[in-house]
């Protein structure tokens with residue numbers, strides 16, 4: 001993924017490895033902290049490529065459960081921002097975990113942060129990585145470029161996983177020579193709170209690989225479910241058409257956005273209504289998923305695009321992250 005990660009704002013040589021000692025202040029070059037796993041299947045060292053909402057969340061929960069994590073993104077500025085959001089989220093988690101124990105709370109955050117190492121080069125520390133989780137842009141060509149490079153550099157024992165929301169895992173894995181050690185690990189937003197992980201296997205995924213991914217998800221304190229490599233796996237195959245139906249309801253003028261959301265929260269017990277949830281996930285993400293499925297399955301009406309959503313995305317009203325989507329946010 002040369003274009004995405006190598007040409008960074010950092011002036012440090014690409015082989016150097018950065019560790020934050022105090023968020024953004026002292027990015028010091030250090031040598032490797034990592035020791036190879038002694039047991040064949042044990043996952044100790046994790047690399048997360050992409051430090052957006054999902055990548056940062058995955059890095060956070062892995063580090064909080066005693067894994068050494070290398071979090072990779074294009075620039076140190078992006079990584080520093082992600083570290084800040086991880087620290088903020090950890091603070092909230094620690095408050096609940098260590099009620100009436102401020103020392104324990106502080107220690108948990110410090111210890112977890114110390115296990116997250118940042119790098120702008122995807123192959124940094126790759127030789128020691130037991131599990132590599134990709135959480136970059138949903139573009140097949142970009143993912144292929146990244147995995148081609150990583151496949152050459154990684155140790156033969158390293159398992160590769162993608163956190164894609166809707167792209168076929170088999171197609172992502174197809175350019176690697178380790179389809180037997182490839183699977184999907186699909187997390188949910190917000191990662192620190194959502195208990196589910198979908199573990200996706202392709203026909204070539206060995207039982208050993210699948211078991212390691214399943215076990216790793218459990219170690220994170222999550223509940224894994226087994227999925228086949230079908231569009232949207234389990235959750236998004238149900239959730240995205242549901243969100244799209246709620247948008248079509250709005251388009252037809254059947255009900256207001258607020259009433260649709262209130263109805264589903266109070267009538268079905270969902271924590272968020274579908275339009276609130278679309279804003280939370282991001283309208284660009286939702287549009288990307290539905291457009292991809294519509295292109296592949298044009299005869300499935302549930303996958304039809306929506307004019308309102310296309311218009312909001314065109315005007316950069318992507319939901320919470322840009323301050324406006326179906327609703328306005330402060």
Ligand code: 3HC
Nearest residue numbers: 089090092093165187188189190192193236271272277281
């Ligand atoms: N990290 C740590 N703690 C967090 C947090 C975060 N990122 N976000 C919220 N919290 C904490 C809050 O501090 C609060 O703590 P408190 O109880 O001590 O006050 C607690 O969680 C509850 O938060 P809020 O009061 O702000 O709001 P809610 O009670 O509504 O909970 C929610 C927030 C968990 C996001 C809940 O609304 C929810 O479950 N929503 C549905 C989310 C969902 O469906 N996600 C899946 C999206 S689909 C997806 O991700 C797949 C992808 O491929 C598209």
